[in-house]
Amino acid sequence: LTHGAGGKAMRDLIQDVFVGAFGQPDAAAMEDQARVPLSALARHGDRLAFTTDTYVVDPLFFPGGDIGTLAVAGTVNDLAVSGARPLYLSCGVVLEEGLPVETLRRVAESMRRTAEAAGVRIVTGDTKVVERGSADKLFINTAGIGVIPAGIEISSARARPGDAVIVSGHLGDHGAAILIARKQLALEADIPSDCRPLNGLIDAMLAACPDIRCLRDATRGGVATVLNEFAQDSGVAIRIREETLPLRETVKGACEILGLDPLYLANEGKLVAVVPADAAERVIEAMRAHPDGRDAAVVGCIAERPRGAVILETGFGGERIVDMLVGEQLPRIC
Amino acid sequence: MSAVMQPVAAQAERIRVQGLVQGVGFRPTVWRLARREGLRGWVRNDGDGVDLHVQGDAAAIERFARALRDEMPALARIDRVIRRPAVPEDAGDFRIVDSEGGAARTGVVPDAATCTDCRAEIFDPFARRYRYPFTNCTHCGPRLSIVEAIPYDRAHTTMRGFALCDDCRDEYTSPQDRRFHAQPVACHACGPRARLLRTDGAAMAADMLTMLDDVDAACTLLQRGEIVAIKGLGGYQFACDATRADAVARLRDRKRRPRKPFALMARDLDVIRRHCAVSDDEAALLASPAAPVVLLVADGARRVDDGVAPGLRTLGFMLPNTPLHHLMLRRMDRPIVLTSGNLADEPQCIDDAEVGARLGRIADYVLTHDRPIARRVDDSVARIVDGVPRLLRRARGYAPAPLRLPAGFERAPAVLAYGGELKNTFCLLRAGEAIVSHHVGDLDNPRTQEDYRRALADYEQLFEHRAEWLAVDLHPDYRSSRLGREQAAARGLPLATVQHHHAHVAACLADNEVALAAPPVLGIALDGLGYGDDDALWGGEFLLADYRAARRLGTFKPVALIGGDRAMREPWRNTYAHLMAEMGWARFANDYAELELHRFLAAQSRALIDGMLASGTQAPPASSCGRLFDAVAGAAGICRERTQYEGQAAIEFEALADAGTLADADDTLAYPFAVPRLKSGLPYIEPLAMWQALLGDLILGTPVPVISARFHKGLAKVIVAMVRQLCADGAPAGGVRRVALSGGVFQNRVLHEQVAARLRAAGFDVLAHRQVPANDGGLSLGQAVIAAARALSAAERRGE
Ligand SMILES: [Fe+3]
Ligand SMILES: [Mg+2]
Ligand SMILES: [Zn+2]
Ligand SMILES: [Zn+2]
Incomplete structure (x- = not known):
């Protein structure tokens, strides 16, 4: 990958790797934002849960997973532990110039598979390529929204003696x-x-x-x-x-x-x-x-x-x- | 003053006495001596000690002043007597007057072992207190362990529930009585009672009831080989016959304490002498009011069970410290084990409600009583090293007696220092004195940590201490440092962060009353581990130090701690790390393949460990002298796989080098070390040559005691060589002739005496710990004096 390719090259990259990997209609529309009907959310509960996390891990690939698995599972879990049903994720990627496209493809495929397993959809994203040395290979940020069903009250302040x-x-x-x-x-x-x-x-x-x-x-x-x-x-x-x-x-x-x-x-x-x-x-x-x-x-x-x-x-x-x-x-x- | 002096028939003097003079029966002594000499006047306590006015014949006043020093109460310590001529007053008979409006400095003093007078009373069948287990007077008895608040009077102690009978009240209110104002005074009629119970709540067997009393019955149980829990002065204890292997083994097993030595108690010195050689100094220490556990060389005609102190040649003995112990041991002509009453390394139990649940698993019987214990106070431990009694653990009998601070600290601000992580004590410093708390213990235990928080608040109240500065160790993860940081933020107080080994050395300076303005000394702080100024782990340091600052001039070779704290429990990890640092596996395996040590190390997870060493994963370098001891002990086969208590490998390794072996060990065969420089230019002690000599000895089958002697001598020699190099003309510590020894490693008697003797022979003046431990129990004092010194300097710079 080359830095500053911008414009068409970037669009190709996203198209090629991510949309290819996720293959989902909302993202494929390539609008600048995902649009979600409120009524669809409200069916799941009465509160929105919203979280974000940035993933940096060395090495990118390790036994049992890679940074892509981590980036999806981590954010899904941050939503889920509130009792929320995780629904949509965004994905921002920072790439170091020179990272093989093949690496990116593998990571994207992990993200697709993990999202599928979790039943969430990656609906919007962004990619930046920075100069060699400005970042270490690949950073991913994901944000997620989910909906908490009525009546669920999970909190770290609710433990009581005897529990x-x-x-x-x-x-x-x-x-x-x-x-x-x-x-x-x-x-x-x-x-x-x-x-x-x-x-x-x-x-x-x-x-x-x-x-x-x-x-x-x-x-x-x-x-x-x-x-x-x-x-x-x-x-x-x-x-x-x-x-x-x-x-x-x-x-x-x-x-x-x-x-x-x-x-x-x-x-x-x-x-x-x-x-x-x-x-x-x-x-x-x-x-x-x-x-x-x-x-x-x-x-x-x-x-x-x-x-x-x-x-x-x-x-x-x-x-x-x-x-x-x-x-x-x-x-x-x- | 002089203008009003008139020639009168009688001379008069105003005398002020400073030191430990409150709460120890000082005023009644003054009263008695003044009356004996036919003097008139009065005596009272005030914020500065004892203030008194005497008048009468000039020679009588002289005799009185001399008697004050010669016949002062056993528990008193006179620091200073200031005598000034005074105007005779219209005085009647000498009398004790009330303290001046609450100004008295609170007199919380240490607990003291039963005095000879009280001891005589409890064994006198015609005395009112015959066999009374809670007998005491102003010269002895509980203090710190019963006080709940100030001022120190009965209503503020755990004796408040016991109303004095008429006889006791007479004693309490008569200045001529040795129980005048003895707050815990009691007798059979009005005081606490002892009871012997089964911990399972069942009734006692009928034959027990035929004994003299419950305390006597406990003795019978001990003689039968039972484990009895005893409510001692500062906590519950477990006792059993120390000569019965079955009892000792059962206690070890139930208490889950496989190897750490047990303390012993014996009825009298004669019983101790059957087991150990006891020098005059040791006898005096044993019989002192503090009555500590004293480490003695076990070379008597009789032996206690090997399970009492496995692998050691010393036994820790104490004499009875309460009437209860005296009475219980009256018929016992053998030593008993007397160890803290709880599981494993937990703090001893002090709460009667916990007896069934916690002690019942270990002891079948409990000798208890109804005088509550206000706070846990462990037995103190002392040892005579280099001819001087030195405390290894400072608690019962010593704490909370204030330590007098040297010149320069008179105007010090109030400092609260939080101490270390293990063997914790804390310290309250204020103008001219430092109050080091009793031994609190290891802060990784939740019960100890709770005690710690409680004791901190408790001492601040008891001593009316309002800290202006707080001080903590530099280590970010010590629980004490965290609490100090939290409290500094919450109370809005400045916090001094003190490097571990500087604190050790400063504690040694304060312990020896080295003046604040004295020139720097060369401090040698040898211990397991402390956090360094450069964020590395230190543990064998040569510092040019005074109270304000320390500069690191020399060190030990930094060697990896394989697995961090794990290396503290498994000496072989240090052996391996040292051998890899010195020669690498290929050379070790080639040159020493025949050694059993080689087979042992080859069988470890070497691939993973080598990866840790190569990548620095969980293998931080540490310049630790304690770990060097572990490495060497492990190589020699002492506690190689694992230790059961802190410092065990070094302690057992030291025990092998007895006096005879040491004397025989030719100085020229002492293991050689070198003193090269690190890349940074810092000189360090390089053990390569030592390892080659030691491994050679292992091949030759040299006896391990000889190896131990050669190692100790060699290490002492190189330490002195380092000192000479650093203090040579033109060197960084050029001209320094005073060396301070600190850190837990100096509790090693062989090393301590070897280093001290060789330093003195080289013309150095040697300072070592006496009143506070060389181990981390002394850190809080060091932190406090350093913080105070810095605060004083800052105030000076501001021109205050
Ligand atoms: Fe230390
Ligand atoms: Mg997260
Ligand atoms: Zn007494
Ligand atoms: Zn009485």
Whole structure:
């Protein structure tokens, strides 16, 4: 790709790669904006959910996904954890001059497939090519809108003592996969990223329990960060039990050698939920019946004190504080 | 003043006494001594200590002043006596007068072990307090562990629920009685009671009821090999017979503490002497009012079970510190294990409501009582190193006694320093003194962290401290640093951020009362890890330092911490990192293929680890002396795979180098190190030659104790060589003759004594810790004095 081709060349590129990939009539119309009838939205609920996120990842391709999968699934998940039905996405792409068109095509194809799986449509987009060195290969921004059905009130401030804490599956797959791919670390077993849209799983959960209190996809900062946000926003303590945390043996082994705590590793297809205690079993059952929630587990409960704290109960009856990390996991034992 | 001096029959003097003179029975002592000498006048507490007026015969006043120093109460510490001539007053008999309108400095003093008088009383069948487990007087008894608020009087202690009986009230109100104003005074008739219970709530077996009393019955249980939880002074403890392998093993198993040494208590010095050599200094330390756990060399005729302190040659012994312990051990001629009452590394339990749920899993019986514990206060730990008692953990018996600050800090602003992450203490500094909190513990534990927050608020109230400055460690993720940052923002106070190793060195300066204006010293701070000025991880540093600033002049070789904090628990990671940094796998595998160490390392996930090293993933370099110890211990097969408690590898490695082995280890065979320079120009301690010599010794099958001795000596030699190089004429610290030793590594007695002796032989003056620990328990003091020094400099620059 050459920079500043502008005009016709750019139009060709978008036409060729994205419209080709998405192949959807709204986008194909090539207006400057997507037009959505309000009545169509209102059928789904009473509130609009609107979010945006920018995706930069190194490497672009990793076991289990690529930046395209991430860009669609990430934004879909940000909508879905509000209880919203994700409907439309936009997509802005910044390309570094010299990026092979083939790379772009692969990413676009991933986006198409992921959008299809999530049942959302990419309805508007934009592409810019910048000089070599002004960007690292490929950045993608997606924004999304969805509609929240009436009666759903999910919020990080709604956890109450006694509620159950659920995670939807193995922790840390994405973080471990990226780290290993980026640093070219030799690991005997493959760890594929868990990158995927979660709106289907969330639908199943809401069907089992419309009164889900808190819900969040555990992306950067991992489950630890989400739990800390719940604990602080709700003014409660969260107690989790180490032996109940679902963890892939390969991830566990890699974490042990690397000295990483899987609670802080990023996920791109895992969520954390807080539900009323009496609904926990029902929700778990519904999740396990769904392919994206097969390894869902209750990992802890909400307690009253100490407010704002997340406490890990270790195997030997010990306890450890799991706090919010400012940066990376930095050694601190003197 | 002089104008009104008239020749009168009687001389008069106004005497002011400063130091630890409140809440320790000082005024009654003054009263008694003044009356003995036939003096008139009065004594009172005020904001500056004790203020008194005496008049009478000049020789009697002299005798009185001398007696004040010679016969002062056991718990008092006189820093200064200021005597001025005064105008005789129309004074009657000597009397104690009330404090001047609330101005008295709050007298929260440390808890003190039972004094000899009280001890005699509880064993005297004709005394009113025969076998009374809560006997105390102004010279002994609970203080910090029972106080809830100020001023320190009974209504503000956990004794408030016990109304004094007439007999106790008489003692409490009589200046001639040693219980005059002893706030926790009590007796069988009016005070707390001890009870022996089963933790499962079931009734006691009938044969227990035939014992003298419940406390005596607990002794019988111990003799039968049972584990008994005991409500001690500052928290619940677990006790069992230390000579019974079954009991010790059961306690380790139930408490989930596989290897960390247990503290011991014995009835008297004679029992301790059967197990350990006890020097006069050690005996004095054991029997002091603080009654700390003292680390002693275990070379007596009798042995406790090996499970008490596995892999060590020292035992931590203490003497009974309360009447309850004295009475319980009366019939016990063997040592007992006495360890903190909770699971694993949690803080000890102080809440009676938790006994069943938390202690019941470990102990079948509990000897408890109904005097609540106001705050958790652990046992203090001390060791005589280089001939001087040094605290390794400062808590019961020492905290919260203020440390007198050296010259230059008289006008210091009020500073609150938050301390470190592990072995946390915090520190309240104000004009001329620093109050270092009792040992709080490791802040990664939620209960400890809750305690920490509570204790911070609590101390600020008890000492009426209103901080003008806050101080924290430079490490962004220490829980203490975060709390300090939050509170600085919330309270709108300036925050001083202090580099870890500078704080260590400054703590050592303050501990040794080095004046604020004194020239810089060469500080050697050796520990596990601290956050450096350059955002790297430090842990073996040579600093040109005073209270205000520190300049890094030398260091240890930066070597990767494979897996970050994991490297702290698995010494082999450090062995591997060192060998890869020094020689690489190919050479190691080629030259040392026959070593068992080679087979061990070859079996690890080398591909992944080499990738981490090559890419710097989770393998940050650290110039850590503690990790060098781990690397060497791991190579020698000590705790190679994993440690069960902090510093275990280094502690067990040190234990191997006994006095005999050390004396035999030829100095010329001490392992060699070099002192080249890093790319930045900084000189560093390079261990390549040491590794070659050590691996050679492993091939020769040299005994590990000899390896340990050679390593310790070699390390001491190179540390001194580094100091000489840095302090040579024209070098950055040219002319500096004073060296301060700090950091947890200096708790290693062998290294400490080797370094100190060699430095002195080279003409250096050596400062080391005494009153606060060399480990991170001393950090808060260092942070506080650094913040104060900076604030004073800033004020000076502004011309204040
Ligand atoms: Fe340290
Ligand atoms: Mg997002
Ligand atoms: Zn006494
Ligand atoms: Zn009484």
